[in-house]
Amino acid sequence: MREYLPLLIVGAAISILATSFIIAYALMKDKKEAIGFDRNVKDSEITKRLLKYAAPQWKSFLLVFFIMILSIGYDIVSPLIISGIADLIKAEFEMRDLFIRLGIYISILLVSLTCQYFQAIVLQKTGQRIISALRYDTFEHIEKLSHQQFSEIPVGKLVTRVTNDTNAVSMMFTNIFVNLAKNSLVIIGILIAMLILNLELTLMVLCFVPFIVIFSFIFRKFSRKAYRKVKDGTTDINTFLSENLSGMKITRVFDRKERKKAEFDKKNNDLGRAKRNQIFVFGIFRPTIYMLYISSVLALLYLAGRGYIYGLSFAGQVITADVLIAFYMYIQKFFNPIQTLAEQFNWLQSAFASAEKIFTILDIEPGVTDDEGAVDIGDIKGEIEFDHVWFAYKDENWILKDVSFKVGAGQTVALVGPTGAGKTTILSLLCRNYDIQKGRILIDGVDIRKFTISSLRRQFGQMLQTVFLFSGTIKSNIVLRDESLTDEEVWEACRYVNADKFISRLDDGLDHEVREFGNNFSAGQRQLISFARTVLYKPKIMILDEATANIDTETEQLIQDSLERIMNIGTMLIVAHRLSTIQHSDNIIVLADGQIAEQGTHEQLLEKRGRYYNLYTLQHRRQQLMS
Numbered sequence: 053m054r055e056y057l058p059l060l061i062v063g064a065a066i067s068i069l070a071t072s073f074i075i076a077y078a079l080m081k082d083k084k085e086a087i088g089f090d091r092n093v094k095d096s097e098i099t100k101r102l103l104k105y106a107a108p109q110w111k112s113f114l115l116v117f118f119i120m121i122l123s124i125g126y127d128i129v130s131p132l133i134i135s136g137i138a139d140l141i142k143a144e145f146e147m148r149d150l151f152i153r154l155g156i157y158i159s160i161l162l163v164s165l166t167c168q169y170f171q172a173i174v175l176q177k178t179g180q181r182i183i184s185a186l187r188y189d190t191f192e193h194i195e196k197l198s199h200q201q202f203s204e205i206p207v208g209k210l211v212t213r214v215t216n217d218t219n220a221v222s223m224m225f226t227n228i229f230v231n232l233a234k235n236s237l238v239i240i241g242i243l244i245a246m247l248i249l250n251l252e253l254t255l256m257v258l259c260f261v262p263f264i265v266i267f268s269f270i271f272r273k274f275s276r277k278a279y280r281k282v283k284d285g286t287t288d289i290n291t292f293l294s295e296n297l298s299g300m301k302i303t304r305v306f307d308r309k310e311r312k313k314a315e316f317d318k319k320n321n322d323l324g325r326a327k328r329n330q331i332f333v334f335g336i337f338r339p340t341i342y343m344l345y346i347s348s349v350l351a352l353l354y355l356a357g358r359g360y361i362y363g364l365s366f367a368g369q370v371i372t373a374d375v376l377i378a379f380y381m382y383i384q385k386f387f388n389p390i391q392t393l394a395e396q397f398n399w400l401q402s403a404f405a406s407a408e409k410i411f412t413i414l415d416i417e418p419g420v421t422d423d424e425g426a427v428d429i430g431d432i433k434g435e436i437e438f439d440h441v442w443f444a445y446k447d448e449n450w451i452l453k454d455v456s457f458k459v460g461a462g463q464t465v466a467l468v469g470p471t472g473a474g475k476t477t478i479l480s481l482l483c484r485n486y487d488i489q490k491g492r493i494l495i496d497g498v499d500i501r502k503f504t505i506s507s508l509r510r511q512f513g514q515m516l517q518t519v520f521l522f523s524g525t526i527k528s529n530i531v532l533r534d535e536s537l538t539d540e541e542v543w544e545a546c547r548y549v550n551a552d553k554f555i556s557r558l559d560d561g562l563d564h565e566v567r568e569f570g571n572n573f574s575a576g577q578r579q580l581i582s583f584a585r586t587v588l589y590k591p592k593i594m595i596l597d598e599a600t601a602n603i604d605t606e607t608e609q610l611i612q613d614s615l616e617r618i619m620n621i622g623t624m625l626i627v628a629h630r631l632s633t634i635q636h637s638d639n640i641i642v643l644a645d646g647q648i649a650e651q652g653t654h655e656q657l658l659e660k661r662g663r664y665y666n667l668y669t670l671q672h673r674r675q676q677l678m679s
Contacts, residue, residue: 131382281329468629515582
């Protein structure tokens with residue numbers, strides 16, 4: 053028993069270390085259950101969903117698998133060749149035999165390297181196709197989310213899902229999965245070769261396998277937790293940057309730079325701590341696996357030395373010098389994939405953490421969807437009816453209460469009232485940005501829920517108070533839907549709304565660059581571009597939501613002239629605080645506290661001397677005082 057004391061000491065040390073890790077894992081698990089920081093999505097479920105994206109690329113993966121089988125031959129055969137050379141040198145030495153064995157070794161090495169090269173090329177191309185599909189599906193799903201969902205989810209979080217998280221998942225298909233399969237095959241092949249060479253030494257190596265499994269399982273939990281915190285920290289920073297870079301003007305106006313720097317510093321430090329924790333976990337895991345490797349080498353040398361010195365055999369097998377050399381190389385090749393798996397395991401946890409967050413977005417049911425049996429709206433006249441409509445953004449905090457009104461085809465109807473009365477909400481409900489809780493909204497006598505959302509929204513031309521312009525050119529911002537439209541068609545729309553006057557003064561005209569958010573244009577110019585892209589497609593229903601607010605007097609004259617022309621296109625709904633812009637409307641609806649207080653023409657409402665009369669009188673006095 054004494055002769056096995058060194059092995060017992062090594063086993064005891066490893067067992068104590070394993071016990072410590074198990075206790076740490078138990079404590080971590082209890083804490084996790086207490087504070088509930090993780091979603092319980094199984095790795096198997098994530099893998100199953102990711103494999104759906106990989107399935108169409110099965111031919112490429114089959115090719116990679118075939119290449120991989122060829123490349124692992126080097127790992128399995130090379131120790132036998134090297135040990136054979138050692139045995140050759142010990143016997144009658146002939147240079148010719150040495151060159152033959154070296155030639156075989158080099159040939160196998162070259163084949164392995166060539167296979168690895170082509171494997172990497174095929175995998176990268178395949179992986180990028182898979183990730184492009186995942187990224188596309190994520191973006192497409194985000195586009196389907198309702199306005200309310202967009203207001204609840206930070207933009208920075210969505211950006212992170214489409215960019216950072218999909219890149220992390222890319223590693224899974226271009227590296228991790230295939231290397232996991234390769235390393236598993238290498239380990240199996242090496243075990244078979246070792247069993248053939250010497251049973252005793254193989255059993256010794258297998259004694260370390262349970263500890264490898266235990267350590268991998270324990271650190272899997274720690275690693276998953278660390279990576280989730282890194283992902284959350286990255287999302288927080290992206291969200292912060294997205295919001296604050298867009299609002300930099302406000303930060304400067306109110307001189308809040310120091311406070312914003314402090315907020316960013318805190319989020320930056322949180323991310324730094326999360327990354328350090330991640331490195332700490334990996335810094336324990338890999339050295340632990342390396343310790344098992346060194347322990348197995350020491351055990352090999354001890355058993356081989358005793359067997360060689362005393363001429364001992366086990367199951368009829370004797371440990372010779374060439375067996376010792378082969379086993380030393382096999383143990384190295386046995387633990388190398390495991391140590392590599394430790395590193396890849398980190399990437400795997402990163403990919404799973406990212407995939408989990410991507411699928412969290414993909415699992416969000418869009419708030420507004422096509423009803424079953426919905427059809428394209430086709431050609432419409434433009435009649436609108438709100439029939440006892442009730443709507444609340446949340447619970448029963450009603451924004452609209454039993455609202456009913458009709459708009460004839462080609463009519464212009466204005467909505468007025470104090471802030472929060474429900475004017476903009478009516479316009480949003482008409483486009484099905486939100487769904488009502490009670491009542492009906494009809495177009496040409498048909499409930500809008502019977503139409504597909506995309507065909508419904510194509511009937512509207514919307515001009516909002518805040519105009520959003522995309523980076524590109526003036527033309528690209530006007531033609532948005534159809535890039536095949538000619539310059540002449542675009543110029544015609546611009547002339548119709550008086551946008552041609554400032555565009556023609558630009559050196560490159562319609563090809564003039566539009567910077568981010570259209571910051572190189574005035575508010576009035578952005579509004580005229582918005583008018584042009586709206587009338588270009590001649591929508592049957594026009595929506596103007598405070599389109600003339602915050603516009604200078606000179607530009608307002610151009611816009612007023614444009615509005616008079618636009619009114620001839622089709623049905624028009626206008627929300628405006630400036631009552632002077634809606635005096636010629638066919639009907640004016642006055643809203644108060646989510647209900648219709650009164651309605652009629654400009655003259656009829658003035659005669660009533662109600663809410664509209666009070667608003668008009670107040671604005672008229674203000675204009676007189678200002679003049």
